[in-house]
Amino acid sequence: MKKLLIITTGGTIAMKWDPFTDAILSAKSGKELLDSVPQIKQIARLELIEFSNIDSTEMTPLMMFELAQLVRKHIVRPDIQGIIITHGTDTLEETAYMLDLLVDSSKPVVCTAAMRSFNELGTDGPRNLLAATRVAGSRTCCKLGTLVVLNDEIHAGREVRKTYTSNVATFESLGYGPLGIVDEDRVLIFRKSLNRETIAAQHIEEQVLLIKMTAGDDGCLVDYALKHRVKGLVIEGLGRGNIPSRTAAKVIEALQLKIPVVLTSRCFKGRVLGVYGGEGGGKHLREAGIIFGGDLSGTKARIKLMVALGNTRDIAEIRQLFEQQYY
Secondary structure, three states: OEEEEEEEOOOHEEEEOOOOOEEEEOOOOOHHHHHHOOOHHHHHHHEEEEEEEEEEEHHHHHHHHHHHHHHHHOOOOOOOOOOEEEOOOOHHHHHHHHHHHOOOOOOOEEEEOOOOOOOOOOHHHHHHHHHHHHOOOOOOHHHEEEEEEOHHHHHEOOOOEEEOOOOOOEEEOOOOOOOOEEEEEEEOOOOOOOOOOOOOOOOOOOOOOEEOOOOOOOOEEEEEEEEOOOEEEEEEEEEEOOOOOHHHHHHHHHHHOOOOOOEEEOOOOOOOOOOOOOOHHHHHHHHOOOOOOOOOOOHHHHHHEEEEHOOOHHHHHHHHHHOOOOH
């Protein structure tokens, strides 16, 4: 029987509703979580590592990197066919993308979670864990990178986003759709994500800020970032990749200080492109040295810039990492 490694980190999948505090709290250990889904032991032999037991709002980029290092260590073992990671949903898309960038293996790495705690009516945790086990043990899921499996859907770690605060169908790959589905005991893959990449970073740079643009933004947050000597900036701009002119002046200051600045869009679909003129237009920003972030969300561009800065400080090399597939 195939052997899978399960790494637990906490999240709602390991929580329960407490009637005394009227809140959802951490409750289950990794072993208790596995014991609550006895069907998975019929699919594979399991090895358990309890990495943490936290709400994913407490998951930091450094912890994500340490988790990636743990996955790197065990994914090369010949007795391990795949790895499953249980996680909270709030920051799952960031962890999954960092894993996708850092783990270079053909074996499946599968993240799963739950939107309902294990003692809520209609809890989705056990079914998601069972589906993730099927995906991690499926040879059809090799060479697909890090995957996110919830609600019987299989998504690419690079593409998936949490879209709903409470619905079990919260994870979507907007503009792309899922890679496949889990249908009872079958794993069906319909497409592959062709824009994956691996960055061989041995550490990350945590001092990277994400700033989201709104109407009338005056650049004060960029000013704050410069005063606190951030190592990188991600600007989640408007539309095609445009920002208010007062903010643009501050961004150009950052570029002149040789701080890498990546521009994305707050839109859910499409890539940024320098087609608009004016002081805050994408064309002017591009000419000033800003890096275009393609179709990445601001949160994922921040993760990628952290990883990229862990590999190189050369802005030309960082630009290549972000733009080679799109420009």
